Ligand code: CP
């Protein structure tokens with residue numbers, strides 16, 4: 302029997318959260334729950350035997366690296382790890398040429414890099430699906446896991462309010478795409494000069510976005526309060542300036558008290574206690590950050606299965 306890889310018309314990339322539709326997310330969240338349950342019960346599930354994932358890291362990672370690598374092995378496949386320092390990418394081989402070569406040898410590619418344009422260039426020349434493992438603009442796999450975590454903890458996210466406190470960065474833009482697709486409201490409070498830009502998110506209808514000057518106001522009535530580091534990877538040169546600008550954008554107990562009584566605190570991690578979040582909040586009873594991190598594994602296993610094999614059952 303000859304097994305054919307899907308042709309270009311069937312192939313899907315996951316470069317931004319908005320690359321999938323609401324009903325595809327509904328499917329993925331159900332699949333992630335099934336895959337998680339099997340994993341917890343030590344049931345072997347290996348639909349990706351003989352499939353290979355290439356991972357390209359141009360920035361540091363703990364969660365993305367471990368979740369994709371462990372996830373692919375658990376699904377029966379194998380993994381090739383490349384980074385800028387030890388591949389020809391670091392010696393200026395163009396993304397387009399790298400894509401043409403790597404995608405002839407593997408079944409799936411995950412990339413963490415700087416500009417979104419780089420991953421778009423790779424995908425445009427790839428024979429296999431490409432997954433965004435974080436760019437300067439977006440972090441879709443994180444929000445996939447975050448929304449899955451919200452659903453596990455509190456049911457459907459539709460109609461709810463997520464409060465974003467901090468930098469209008471890759472995480473904020475991806476939350477905005479998710480709000481637009483999944484039907485919830487995003488409250489955002491950033492220092493001036495660090496605003497979220499709906500154009501970056503590519504969200505034309507901004508009814509799902511409410512901007513607040515004061516972070517406490519953004520948290521009022523929220524079902525989820527979330528934040529991220531003040532200085533993202535690639536922006537380290539701005540660190541001193543950012544430490545000053547973001548001083549009031551620290552999620553504290555007062556902000557959590559202004560949210561719903563059963564509000565969740567989320568953070569993609571790594572976190573800096575005493576900067577973007579108080580230790581009492583991230584280590585407190587409303588925090589679900591460890592479940593959120595674990596869910597990267599289960600959600601991405603569902604995503605990889607979907608991109609390689611399509612819908613199961
Ligand atoms: N949240 C996240 O993507 O973590 P890493 O940078 O450790 O992969």
Ligand code: NVA
Pocket residue numbers: 435436470471472529530532533534569570571
């Ligand atoms: N906004 C952060 C997320 C890290 C997972 C960064 O891009 O560095």
